[in-house]
Amino acid sequence: MFPRSKKSLSAILLLTSLLATEAGATQVVENADRGHVQVNISVNETNRLAIDGRRIANVVPSVKGVLAGQKDEALGAYYFTLASESPNQGTVTVFVSDEKGVTYKLILVPRPVAGEEIIIRPPSEKATPSSRAAADGRTVSYQRRIKDLMLVMADDELKDSVETIQVNKEVPLWKEGRLILVAKYMDGEVVGEKYRLTNVSPSEMLLVEQELYRRGVRAIAVEHHTLMQGDGTDIYIVRERKDNE
The missing domain is CATH 2.60.40 (Immunoglobulin-like)
Structure with missing residues (x-):
């Protein structure tokens, strides 16, 4: 793995999040x-x-x-x-x-x-023409919040700007990888999740964003897409906040 400063890593991940709904392996269209x-x-x-x-x-x-x-x-x-x-x-x-x-x-x-x-993403069945027009302005703010939260997760100096919950819990994934949910970042109607994935298999691991996509996910950023045995990478996901959170 190649060392990177927090600043350069933040810039790279922010750029990835900007493109997540446009040029990533999974694109969510509004x-x-x-x-x-x-x-x-x-x-x-x-x-x-x-x-x-x-x-x-x-x-x-x-x-x-x-x-x-x-x-x-x-x-x-x-x-x-x-x-x-x-x-x-x-x-x-x-x-x-x-x-x-x-x-x-x-x-x-x-x-x-x-x-x-x-x-x-289909339109809301309850939306009226006036409410849809108002939603256009909110969409820009919503996308800005997603991008800002991605930046916060990638830079430790910014983590105090949102509510942060340390988790450090292993999440069942593939037998070839060990996935740890490191922390959750609560920001209004969106939640950021920071994961650490380690390749525990003897073979090379290739990551693609669509393997991490699920309903409600709005942005995905992977630091390193190719992992050799023992290598690890940070993964950042921004999703919609659930009713019970």
């Missing part, structure tokens, strides 16, 4: 029912598209023949790749409809990255 939202996809590998809590009814590209896809009927998700014969080398616009008749608009940006997972 407000796609109200306007086009840009997301990254793998130019070569299979990508996965799903709607949080709902099933995909249909996916229609704006240009025919640019995508090759297959629907997972059991889960209501959609797996797709760029069609190899497609002449389109730029972005691809798709219209995604769910089982309740809501249509979402995505602009797919092909990148030379591993397969992406895209999770669309």
Whole structure:
């Protein structure tokens, strides 16, 4: 492992959190029912598209023949790749409809990255036009809080700025890795979790963010994605706060 100062590590992790919903292996998409939202996809590998809590009814590209896809009927998700014969080398616009008749608009940006997972968050069924307009302003503040909390977790000098709970509890994961929940950071409607993962197997361990994604997660940052035997890494997760917390 290569030593890094707290300042440089904080900058790296903050940058990762800024991109977590845009260029990470799992991208959570907000407000796609109200306007086009840009997301990254793998130019070569299979990508996965799903709607949080709902099933995909249909996916229609704006240009025919640019995508090759297959629907997972059991889960209501959609797996797709760029069609190899497609002449389109730029972005691809798709219209995604769910089982309740809501249509979402995505602009797919092909990148030379591993397969992406895209999770669309549907609108609240109780939301009114006026409440949705007010939510636009709150969304910016909410995203700012997520980014700030990620920075706090990565820099010990800032940890006193939020309520911090030391946990130091082992969390069952894979037999190849030992995962410790080090601390939780409480900040309004979001919670930060700092983990320490150690590779206890004789083989190299490769981490990808989608393995750590679960419902309610809003940002993920991994310090080192490749771990040799005995190596460890810090993992930072920001998620929604539960009712009982």
